[in-house]
Amino acid sequence: MSIAWFDPPRAHPRLQHHALGIAFRHVLMPASGTYGYGEEFAGLYDLRWLGALVTKATTQTPRLGNGTPRVAETPSGMLNAIGLENPGVEVVVERILPTVAAYGVPIIVNVAGSDEDEYVEVVRALNASPHVRAIELNISCPNVKAGGMHFGADATAAARLTEKVKRESRVPVIVKLSPNVTDIVEVARAVERAGADALSLINTVVGMTIDIRLRRPHLWNTTGGLSGPAIRPIALSHVYRVYPHVSVPIIGVGGIAGAEDVIAFILAGAELVQIGTAHFVDPYVIPRIVHRLPELLDALGVEHIHELLGRAHPDEVLEAKQVKNGRRAVLSGPDQSADKAHAAEHAAVRAGERTRSWD
């Protein structure tokens, strides 16, 4: 298998997707916090290998983050407690985004804050950047004292924040939910009602390890967020559980490391997927999966990956989803006309003939 890492990849008609006003070359993107702002990876391969770029969580002012150790290895995964270290939204808007925009990939900025005001301020600042195509609201970071998961743990707080951010944002708002809740469906429905344009499921799972010799936690922050293949079944079940109850797109994230994992999440109901911790094991993981997926689609007997969307659900769920999704048939199915319409829409948006509905 040879991949032309530094050449723009050819089109991926079997993997492309149009959602959130964005023409995604394919359904894969990095998960926030595992890809920085893209600059480091631009030295490894052409960033047009990505469907979109999702940045590190960005706050209003620069943050130094937590003390070290910030990571610990676990069975089939790792814990992190970075603590939202980032240069602040001003630097991101003025210096980083213009550079990264030149790589030619849609940019989704992950937004975090200590309180509602900070989230809103970050979103306002991002409105000034022409390079931001969507924001991903991080209401699920387990590693900061204020904000973060506090918002994601409570449906009312999550909905209120979503509503405020939606009022300010000029681009679509994706809300990234925490698995560390009693009922994720309740939170998902609440933020959808509050105007969320999409949901990312899931952020990391709270966990810890203890150094038995030193008799203290490995992490400076005591607890951290568990990620990697260890949480893949958890993430998959959350996507599967939420899918029947919302009509907005779901972005599946959690332990995805290979093409088979991507398919599993699509079958559970994720329109798009994010690859996170797998980048630390193989920085080239996204191009490799993109390169491998067509072969897997052949083996599964489908042309477009979305013919599999939600197909792990019973028929009644799929039928209900068809009715619910007035915006467009989520299930393109084997019906070629739907695919053609989709492709035409995709081409029109890419050519700039059609503006994004949110503009």
Added chain:
Amino acid sequence: MDEADRAVKGEGESMNAMNPPERSDTASAAPSCVPDAPRMLTTTVVGMARHAPTIVELVLAHPAMPDLQPGQFVHLRVPEGEAFLRRPLSVADYDDGTHTLRLIFRTVGVGTKRLSAVRPGDRLDVFFPPSGGFPMDIVPSGGRAVIVGGGLGVAPLLYLAKALNLRGVRVRARIGFAAVEEVYGLERLSAHAEVELWTDDGSAGRRGRVTDGLSPEEPFQALYACGPEPMFVALKARFRHDGRPMFAALEARMACAVGVCRACVVPVRADGGIVHRRVCRDGPVFPLQSLVFPGEEEWA
């Protein structure tokens, strides 16, 4: 593999010690044999030697291996997926003629123990992070450099001494270990430098800390150090008012080695304040006097 064969005293936070105690699961994140990418190669194990019960040297080869500078590290995938994250290992030598790489590490956890059990002919997935190395241009040919190494920190200095020596630099090396059974690298280093050996208990070389005999009057155009934190703290204090270039190679617990996860940050004095720098990307080599160590005596 001509080295003294005993264990080496550990640095506080070993690069190789990033793995917590137990692991029960064997699932891995990606296929164990993935195709090569520009900075990731499936290398072949061509040699393996145990210098001490816990010090191992691994020799890897690949015809297309990218050039490595002294001070740079590599990020190894542990075979068979028992350890999830890659392991950052010190480069003790790189031969650009044969494209052969020598790595020296201490076996401290499941990852390094598994790596120490590979055999010649085995294949190992190596990522070559785009990190920095020791700045060598700063010393002119015929000039002098001082190398200070402690414990496992001696490993990257073996390659540095060779590279400096090849550039016509006179190298004085001071290396320190806990005790005689932990000494390694002495013979190899002696081929490229005038070596002074120290041990904590005096069982080999001079008794005391490797920094003890180092005088601020020592003539050199640059000083290079790698070792445990107390060694850096002592060096910093000793050369506090010395304006000559001095460099420290750090190790850190890390995840990505690309510069994105921000697990390996260290506090560095810059622009009148303290900022975080990434060991994997901004380092692993930093100007010694810019580093800030916990518990270090502050001065104005």
